Amino acid sequence: GAVVSQHPSRVICKSGTSVKIECRSLDFQATTMFWYRQFPKKSLMLMATSNEGSKATYEQGVEKDKFLINHASLTLSTLTVTSAHPEDSSFYICSATILAGVSYEQYFGPGTRLTVT
Amino acid sequence: AQSVTQLDSQVPVFEEAPVELRCNYSSSVSVYLFWYVQYPNQGLQLLLKYLSGSTLVESINGFEAEFNKSQTSFHLRKPSVHISDTAEYFCAVSAKTPPGTASKLTFGTGTRLQVTL
Numbered sequence: 001g002a003v004v005s006q007h008p009s010r011v012i013c014k015s016g017t018s019v020k021i022e023c024r025s026l027d028f029q030a031t032t033m034f035w036y037r038q039f040p041k042k043s044l045m046l047m048a049t050s051n052e053g054s055k056a057t058y059e060q061g062v063e064k065d066k067f068l069i070n071h072a073s074l075t076l077s078t079l080t081v082t083s084a085h086p087e088d089s090s091f092y093i094c095s096a097t098i099l100a101g102v103s104y105e106q107y108f109g110p111g112t113r114l115t116v117t
Numbered sequence: 118a119q120s121v122t123q124l125d126s127q128v129p130v131f132e133e134a135p136v137e138l139r140c141n142y143s144s145s146v147s148v149y150l151f152w153y154v155q156y157p158n159q160g161l162q163l164l165l166k167y168l169s170g171s172t173l174v175e176s177i178n179g180f181e182a183e184f185n186k187s188q189t190s191f192h193l194r195k196p197s198v199h200i201s202d203t204a205e206y207f208c209a210v211s212a213k214t215p216p217g218t219a220s221k222l223t224f225g226t227g228t229r230l231q232v233t234l
Contacts, residue, residue, distance in 0.1 A: 004160075032219040043207065043226045044161070049219075093160050097219040103149050103168055103211075104219035108160040 002028050004096045006109035013084055013116055021079045021112045023094030029074035030096035034106065035067075038091040050077045084116045119144040119210045123225035130232055132200055138193040138228045140182075140208030147213040150191040151222065152182055155205040164206070167191065178202075203232045 003026040013019050023033055031052050036044040048069050049057040056069035066088075068080040077096075081088055091113055095106040120143045130136045142148065149168050153161040165176040172184040182193045191208060207227045211220040 006160075034221060041227075043224045044222075046221055046223075049221060095161075095222075101168065103213070105163065105166070106219075106222060108153075108162070110160040111158070113158070 002096070002098050002105075002107040004094065004107045004109040006092075006094055006112050008112060009110060010113045011115070013114070015085055015116055016083055018080055018082045019084055019114060021081075021092055021094075021114075023077045023079070023096065023109050025075045025096040025098075025107070028096070028098050030098060031074065032097045032104070033071060033077040034095045034097070035069060035077070035079050036093045036095070038093060038111070040091075044093060047079075081114065084114070086116045089114055089116045119148060119212060119223045121208050121210050121223055121225035123208055123228050125228050126226065127229045127231065130198055130230065132232055132234055133197045135196050136194065136198050136202075136230065138206050138208075138230065140191045140193065140225060142189050142191065142208070142210045144189075144210060144212065148210045149213060149220075150182075150184060151209040151211070152176075152180070152191070152193050153207045153209060153224075155207065155227075157204075161207065164193075198230070198232045200232050200234070202230060205229050 005024045007022045033050045035047045047062045050071040052071045058064045071077040093111045095108045097104040122141045151166045152164040165174045167184045175181045180195045208225040209222045214220040
């Protein structure tokens with residue numbers, strides 16, 4: 001089946017530093033990947049749509065200069081949280097899309113728990 | 118734009134009892150509908166989906182959901198739950214898009230299914 005990995009699974013960083021999270025589709029190519037943020041006991045909030053070879057499309061209210069997204073290949077997208085602050089602490093989840101019949105299906109990574117101290 | 122409403126934030130149920138998790142959606146265009154399950158500190162796993170055709174869709178582990186267009190609902194049901202079904206369940210919707218276009222998912226706020234002995 002379609003497997004998506006994320007690295008790291010957990011990261012703790014100090015306020016003001018930057019953190020990079022990788023999202024990889026292991027056994028398929030994904031033209032489009034999505035990045036979500038999930039707060040405790042809350043739903044997933046779409047942050048941005050990442051298309052291979054082009055600039056990411058950010059949702060309203062998401063700072064593109066703070067959350068840098070790079071989709072350098074059909075199997076890798078990265079999210080860099082720049083100058084992280086405690087309020088950026090969250091669970092970040094990516095998904096990679098694959099054509100399944102008439103629609104695209106999203107396969108989700110296991111998530112990355114970011115804690116900013 | 119689409120929106121999803123999951124009215125029940127928590128549903129406690131005894132093992133072997135039936136359960137229904139409610140999901141209603143709103144959209145000005147035709148949609149695909151999904152149910153995802155999330156176990157603690159993990160990413161989301163697709164449980165089942167409705168794309169077209171039969172309005173009743175089933176998963177391999179006994180869950181089923183029925184698309185009701187007139188009521189704009191996609192409720193999830195299982196006739197007999199197990200302890201292992203304890204998890205967070207998310208209903209999601211995406212707009213039907215032209216071939217070759219991946220559409221983003223809009224999630225509900227989730228329902229915590231708690232199965233006890």
